[in-house]
Amino acid sequence: MTVPPPFLGTPIPVAPVPMFSRRLSPQDARDLGREVLLTDGLGGFAMSSPAGVPTRCYSGLARSLTPPVQRHLMFISPLETLDVAGHRSELHAFEVAPGTVEGDGLNLLSHVELNDLIPTRVQLAGGVRVQRTWFMPRHTGSLVLLYDIDTPQDATLMLGALLTHRDMHHVCAHTPGLEFLPGGLEMSVSGLGPDAHSVALRLYPPEASRIQALVPRPAPQRVHFRLDTARGAPDTERAVRTGLWALHLPAGRHRLALVVGDPGNVGNPWNAYAEEIERRRLLVLRAFSVCGVQDSVTATLALSADSFLVYRQSTQAVSVIAGYPWFADWGRDSMIALTGLTLLTGRLDDARALLSTYLGSLRRGLTPNNFHDDGSGAEYNTVDGALWLITALERYVRLSGDREFAQTHLETVRGIIRHHLDGTDHGIRADPQDGLLLAGAAGVQLTWMDVKIHDWVVTPRHGKPVEIQALWLAALNVESRMSEALGQPPAFAALLLRARAAFMQLWNPDDQHFYDVLAADGTPDASVRPNALLALALPDTPAVPAQLDAALLTAGRELLTPLGLRTLALSDPRYLGNYGGSQLVRDAAYHQGTVWPWPLAAYTDLLLKRGRVADARAALDGLIAHLWDAGLGSVSEVFSGSTLLPGGCSFQAWSVAELLRAHVAVAQAEKGRGEGSRE
Template identity: 40%
Template sequence: MAEQTLQLPKANQIHISEYERLISTEWLLSNRRGSFACGTLCGNNTRRYHGLLVGAIDPVKNRTVALSNCQETIITEQGRFNLNYFEFDPPALEKPVVLPSGFKKETGVHFNYTTPQFKMVKSIYLMSDADIVAIEYNFTSVLEKFEFNVRPLAAMRGYHSLVKRQDNFTCEWQEDFLSIKNEKIPNAQILMATDEMSFIEDRQWWHNFFYRIEKKRGFDYTEDLWSPGYYRRTIDGPTRIVLWAGFGDNSLDHRMSGLDVDVIIDDLKLQHKQIISNLKTRDETVQLLALAGEQFIIDKKIEKLKTKSILAGFPWFADWGRDAFISLEGLLLCCGRYEDANSVLLNFAYNADEGMIANFFGDDHTGASYNSIDASLWFIHAAFRYFKASGDNRGFSSRLMPVIRWIIDSYLQGTKFGIKADSDSLITGGSYDTQLTWMDAKFDNVVFTPRNGKAVEVNALWYNAVCNCVDFYKGKDAVLAERFQNLANRIAESFCRCFWYQQGRYLYDCVNGDNKDASVRPNQIFAVSLPYSPLDIEQQKAVVDCVEANLLTSYGLRTLAPGDSKYIGVYRGGPAERDRAYHQGTVWPWLIGAFTEAYLKVNNYSKQSKRIAAERLEPLLDHFANSTCIGSISEVFDGDQPHQPGAAFAQAWSIAEVLRAYLMTHT
């Protein structure tokens, strides 16, 4: 079974630098409901989104940080110490005494502890189909008798918010379960249970937990947590303790009755084996990336129909159309999961409106939003990739091709946000105030990357959509094939005339009337990487050379060349500062997939080009294995060296495109 192991400092070697390394390294478990558990390797929460159980009554809407953490205390004849260390504002006098000596992630996450009194492995497992977490303490070697206490700390609030002391928390027994409720969240509760410990009621508010990352992000950063009491057990020999916590409505007790942690572990292992068996490869890197990709795949319902979707990232994203379609090839098609890929496409197709695919589904009850000019075109690209990978001619023709035709017809005739084909057959749309491309940062009505008009990647996708239709109708419908071929010819001619910047030997990023934006950005790479290019081979090589020289880094492509006056090399600060930097130099790992494909294409997929491209992936693979969030790849990195990671700690298209790039360089 593929797993990731990280060696941590021994208990007698704790140094402030080691503590900082552990508190800045995170872990993540998720399930098919979009719920999750996450934290740092030293057990301290540094984000409002960290928690041992973050669930939802109606997935994936309104996710709730239910169980924030547990304080684990060892009491001996010589005194007491905690296994986890919390940060407060102002700082507490207590300093870390014990830190994990090892960490491993596979079906769960596992922390090794070694003290003079015992050796213990703490494991956390999240059920795949329910918001239920099992926290296992396995004391394998006990050299001295001691008391072990576990105090649950409840937040019971929306995962974007923080809680302060209030009188809304209650607890009561429901047969064998301790029920914790917050009156501000109706019809929801935490249920806790264990057969191996006794419960001591001791209701307390713990004040001013300090979340250092929230402070860096310019948000409120202190919180109060409520505890109903603590669980207690005397440990005098090898002992295995399982503490259960679930989040749900009033029917939760039925779901939690009779749970067996070993059955759950076996179920999680079986799911991993099924994912790996679909790969038909023993390459451990591919296996680990595929398992990481599973974190983002969720179950959804359309009325009574069960479908799949792809979360854009953790800890705060819901499912976004653009992200899902870019991720679909790496997470699903490359992993042999054709049925799931089809289900994702149908999920978004069902919610299409006026010939447009949803940009995102909010994690509240606001429904679908359609403010994207390219999500529908990425849908077409993903649908055709599915068709060619799966060979599902019947299903594609009857269920997906009608939606593709609807999108193309709507773009030709005009649809939402002024999106339409101009007289030159290129797609234009939006206004200065509507951010419709993936470079959509906007704060307090300040638009940082205005790209209304004709965006280069949008029209590269448009050309590919039409060319795919040409190929589809060849041999099936000569009239339609010719109609799409004529349209493709007009688009190609207009594309080169509109976007090719002869003096710079690259493509304009966006054209709006006579205004041609010559900023060197990565969006032009899609005019080479996509299956059909409107450029000749010399132009394709020139684009790749330009992007490589100005934008390529160890962790992906910069969003703007460093020599540009608008370039911002560090993604830091409050919301306004971060949004300003988001697409003005910040590195995005997902772009490495398109760059790798374009680079290999213009180099005829030579052995040397594959070797070079594979070497360029190594820093991202090291990041995946050893830093930020173990087994995940961050959303962004700084444009400047040393390219510190930032934003979401686990991003679907980062994993997907690194996996796709890895396969391109290793086949």
């Protein structure tokens, strides 16, 4: 069936010039260990390898049914076949078994260009140059693919799709049943059954083409996800493939588009692309203006930061996806990341809305540790989330001058502190003897080292963890400063003095380091972990210069790597240097030697406190180079302690935010000393 093309005579706007570009060579673009990520600000996302190859069960288009959670996946990949003078080239590629690739897409690559982190794949096939750019327009739940084709002779492009029907966290063990509703240039695909969902695909062909809508002939297709194999997760999908359209193109240059998701939300796809490029340009320019550091690192991280800020439907405000592809929004991560994601990028409205989300979700003085991905509620198993919330609140008020917000939430801050004083969930309570904060209950892990394997809490840290005491002091100091700024007397002045003096119980004079934890009975845990650095980097933590120097010396010897800090000293007999394999093996090593990038910012904070600007810059060099290693333009969640192979989420919010914060702080220090920052 031949149907007329839409938008006849509609001009295609020229998008603004991107702020920066990064070109991947053919070999780098073929790397199936690297990933690109696009997001829509609703929790939905699209990810693949740079060449468009699906490499894990999360690859494809994951749409949020209840923003930003309940993400459902139906569209895995387009299927693209080019016919030139009887010679057929499959422009797509995907694995059907380990090392067995269907399609010619990888072998046809010229390069992949990332323009403001929007990927463009360029291929040469039969003398035809095919360029494909893909992006997600904001708040549309849709993926747009723009094709530019330059052919010296008549050619035919056949477009189809690789489809499934499932929650994004699982693969289909059996071929899903799908129903196709053709509509000329639009195809609707629906699952079967009472919980079925649907996705629409809309073609926008070039004017000069002749279009043939194909009768869908769904066929089973096996798909292998190599990155799931590496995680010990189910790695084989039983999907559906079908052709959808054939476009007969005369010699010349052609532009066409395919919109997947809800095309009605997108409108003209080329206008949508121009708007998205302009939006990204403004994000970079605003970050440049606010932080004063105008380089490609700042630009990259400001754009990466944008992907984590999402709209939460239940609170009608902003939240933060902790990491892509599998995390939902987490309170602790959101508050730690707030400075880098919003304040340094000039997004003060988002900062206020993000704070409002968690200030409005308090329960007995605790903030949600995480919202459930199925939209069913939240967990409140965190001792540090509410304390980081108070610290982030002060940072926002200080930068924005938002006195009204401070006035509104001063009593909220006091309420959080009172709940901690009276005792709240999970044994969280102030010690009446010294004013420090106790926390811990059997079977529960409350700090950021929060792995639990069945009934095994790997790193329990019950008692008085060092960074929790520093955050407690910070919260008490914030209440004092906010009260005075608003003309009110501080409510906890005596408690603050007592707790501040008691903090020195955590100093280990024998090892010249801070204990990681004091048990409730006073028994010390002398494990060397990055938590002492997190504590000392907070501005209200009492410590003398000699203690800072000693902590830095120990951390440099035992914890520091080119990509972050180990979670346990290299010399500790419990150290586990391998992060990989099954979930049990990974979780056992998660905080027992695995390297985390985000605490590196605390280490550089302390170096800057001690005037060691060059050392701070050197500490960031490896992580900045890593921006193009795994999740392109982003920072991984963790690295294996011994090999430094990236692991966990390829795109992690607090990794990105804290690298940006550290980079800006070091660059500003370099500028103050007349030194040039390095990229």
